[in-house]
Amino acid sequence: MMKNVAFLSATVAMLVLSGCSSKEPAIDATTNGSSVGTNTNTNNANVNSSATDNNAIIAPVTTANANANANDVSNGSNANGSDAQLVSILFNYDKFDIREDMQESMTKDALLVKGKTVKLEGNCDEFGSDEYNYALGLKRANAVKESLVNSGMTPDSITMVSLGEGNPVCTEKTQECWAKNRRVDFKLP
Amino acid sequence: MRIILVWIMIIGTLWGTDATLEVSKGVESLPKLAIEDGSLQTSEVSQKFFKILVADMNVISMFNVDDSYAINTYENLLPSNLHKDAQYLLHYRLTNDGTGGLKADIKLSQNGTDLFTKTYMLKQTEMLVFLSHTAAYDLNAKLGGAPMDWMKRKVLLTRLTSQKHADIIAADYTLSYQKVILSGGMYGFAKWANQEQTDLYYTSLTDFKPTIYKMSLVNGKREKLISSDGMAVCSDVSEDGKRLLMTLAPEGQPDVYMYDTITQSKIRLTDYSGIDVAGQFLGDDTIAFVSNRMGYPNIFSKKMNSNAITQLVYGGKNNSSFSTYKDFLVYKARENPATYGGNAFNLNLISLHSNSVKRLTASGDNDFPRFSGDGEAILFIKQEGSQSSVGVIRLGVNKSFIFPLKVGKIQSIDW
Numbered sequence: 001m002m003k004n005v006a007f008l009s010a011t012v013a014m015l016v017l018s019g020c021s022s023k024e025p026a027i028d029a030t031t032n033g034s035s036v037g038t039n040t041n042t043n044n045a046n047v048n049s050s051a052t053d054n055n056a057i058i059a060p061v062t063t064a065n066a067n068a069n070a071n072d073v074s075n076g077s078n079a080n081g082s083d084a085q086l087v088s089i090l091f092n093y094d095k096f097d098i099r100e101d102m103q104e105s106m107t108k109d110a111l112l113v114k115g116k117t118v119k120l121e122g123n124c125d126e127f128g129s130d131e132y133n134y135a136l137g138l139k140r141a142n143a144v145k146e147s148l149v150n151s152g153m154t155p156d157s158i159t160m161v162s163l164g165e166g167n168p169v170c171t172e173k174t175q176e177c178w179a180k181n182r183r184v185d186f187k188l189p
Numbered sequence: 190m191r192i193i194l195v196w197i198m199i200i201g202t203l204w205g206t207d208a209t210l211e212v213s214k215g216v217e218s219l220p221k222l223a224i225e226d227g228s229l230q231t232s233e234v235s236q237k238f239f240k241i242l243v244a245d246m247n248v249i250s251m252f253n254v255d256d257s258y259a260i261n262t263y264e265n266l267l268p269s270n271l272h273k274d275a276q277y278l279l280h281y282r283l284t285n286d287g288t289g290g291l292k293a294d295i296k297l298s299q300n301g302t303d304l305f306t307k308t309y310m311l312k313q314t315e316m317l318v319f320l321s322h323t324a325a326y327d328l329n330a331k332l333g334g335a336p337m338d339w340m341k342r343k344v345l346l347t348r349l350t351s352q353k354h355a356d357i358i359a360a361d362y363t364l365s366y367q368k369v370i371l372s373g374g375m376y377g378f379a380k381w382a383n384q385e386q387t388d389l390y391y392t393s394l395t396d397f398k399p400t401i402y403k404m405s406l407v408n409g410k411r412e413k414l415i416s417s418d419g420m421a422v423c424s425d426v427s428e429d430g431k432r433l434l435m436t437l438a439p440e441g442q443p444d445v446y447m448y449d450t451i452t453q454s455k456i457r458l459t460d461y462s463g464i465d466v467a468g469q470f471l472g473d474d475t476i477a478f479v480s481n482r483m484g485y486p487n488i489f490s491k492k493m494n495s496n497a498i499t500q501l502v503y504g505g506k507n508n509s510s511f512s513t514y515k516d517f518l519v520y521k522a523r524e525n526p527a528t529y530g531g532n533a534f535n536l537n538l539i540s541l542h543s544n545s546v547k548r549l550t551a552s553g554d555n556d557f558p559r560f561s562g563d564g565e566a567i568l569f570i571k572q573e574g575s576q577s578s579v580g581v582i583r584l585g586v587n588k589s590f591i592f593p594l595k596v597g598k599i600q601s602i603d604w
Contacts, residue, residue: 094485094507122419126598130377130378130467130510130557130600130601131378131422131424131436131466131467131479131509132464132466132467132479132481132486132509132510133509134377134420134422134436134443134466135420135436135438135443135464135466136464138419138420138438138441138443139443139463139464141419141441142419142441142442145441159397159398159418160418160419160441161394161398161399161418161419161420162399162419162420163353163375163394164377164600165349165598165600166349166352166353166354166355166375166377166394166600167352167353168352
């Protein structure tokens with residue numbers, strides 16, 4: 001809620017700037033409240049003309065370097081974002097059908113959550129754009145939900161959210177790592 | 190510091206006829222402009238202002254801008270010896286106002302004759318970049334340049350900061366000035382709610398269900414619009430701000446909806462069993478959207494009162510990001526590796542009148558294309574190797590500019 005909001009009052013109204021020839025102002029730029037990360041890299045106003053034609057990122061292309069954001073995220077081994085003994089369900093690139101090799105995990109998970117309330121969090125790798133990626137995460141969560149319902153759970157006991165690429169369990173730039181991020185996590189209240 | 194520019198593409202006259210692609214080599218034929226610091230006390234700030242002004246004057250594209258810094262008394266109408274061959278002199282004088290702000294006198298002269306003089310007041314020195322943008326905008330208008338209203342507009346972007354945490358940020362068009370508006374949770378899909386850029390819509394994933402809020406930047410007031418299991422995104426806002434296109438998934442199925450802000454009612458516009466997202470208005474009665482109905486993300490359109498679907502884009506794969514302006518559409522497409530030497534996402538401009546397609550970028554991973562409100566420019570993010578940049582394509586003058594960017598992982602952008 002609001003306590004989480006670092007709001008800058010008049011943040012942008014402030015950016016309004018006007019002026020008259022040889023006259024006054026002005027830019028009204030009042031701010032207040034706590035703000036984070038003001039970054040005035042005005043040196044960046046310079047322009048970069050260099051352009052190399054490789055290293056473009058797309059669908060899974062392994063690169064050695066990782067400019068990873070290592071926020072207590074796993075390096076990839078046994079990465080699992082689910083609660084308790086539950087095992088996250090993994091998916092193929094740009095797919096949302098449950099793989100054959102995930103069926104056993106799916107069956108075990110279904111037994112563990114039976115009779116409980118569960119939240120399914122759909123996740124994606126870093127490829128793909130904004131809304132599409134979120135929708136892909138949601139479709140993955142929905143596939144797991146349908147499987148749980150088929151095994152006897154009531155739909156009302158399952159909620160879903162897509163986190164897109166915003167909740168990686170692994171941040172290395174490798175095929176293995178990206179594969180771990182294409183997953184659905186089980187969260188228990 | 191040279192502003193330059195990826196002269197990758199040139200788009201011929203966009204309006205009236207379809208764009209054509211050429212390659213431009215340089216600015217030698219333009220008159221030379223010198224920019225000189227006339228501040229009584231030159232400082233880090235006045236030198237920083239010089240760099241920003243050089244960048245903005247390059248973007249204006251009327252001059253061959255000399256990027257060498259020189260000090261010269263403000264009253265002098267002729268350039269210093271360093272710039273004696275410059276036909277035009279842009280002179281500025283910054284003065285601290287004693288309260289954290291600045292007074293800026295700016296003057297343009299041609300061969301000793303005043304063409305433009307103006308004084309600006311800036312209340313916060315940290316917003317120096319907007320002072321430069323506004324001065325450049327005024328100079329461009331005075332000299333009869335192509336419309337550049339977009340230069341003064343603000344950009345909203347969402348930046349992923351850590352697991353389940355993303356901030357919403359307001360920035361200038363170069364993203365060199367950035368101010369966090371919302372932080373402390375998982376926020377996304379920030380979208381301006383009105384032309385004045387005083388209100389915005391965004392998604393909160395911190396709530397129990399994904400929820401779209403409207404927030405005022407004037408008083409901080411937040412108003413809950415709608416929640417949806419799984420996904421809730423405001424994808425586009427009509428010009429008058431009364432209709433919104435949203436992606437909602439009340440049954441776990443992402444589809445495009447239209448939401449009426451007056452009646453607070455919604456209607457479902459798509460019903461494909463796969464993925465339909467990212468609706469954008471295409472004129473009054475049509476929308477464009479991204480769908481995977483052909484097995485991969487691509488761009489389609491439909492009339493609001495019809496079920497017929499039209500495929501808009503026939504080239505590229507993974508065409509999952511786009512922006513519309515009237516009958517034009519700019520989209521991101523994955524190139525054929527055999528043709529372009531590896532994986533690359535380039536931007537393409539398509540005229541929906543003729544379906545002719547022009548490639549706008551040449552290399553790298555180019556994403557988040559956004560038309561300016563007047564359709565004169567396209568903002569985008571470029572990733573090339575480890576270098577991130579923000580790019581501006583000026584359609585009217587056939588030029589493209591790239592500014593280095595350090596912002597982290599961007600999730601969405603709106604202009």
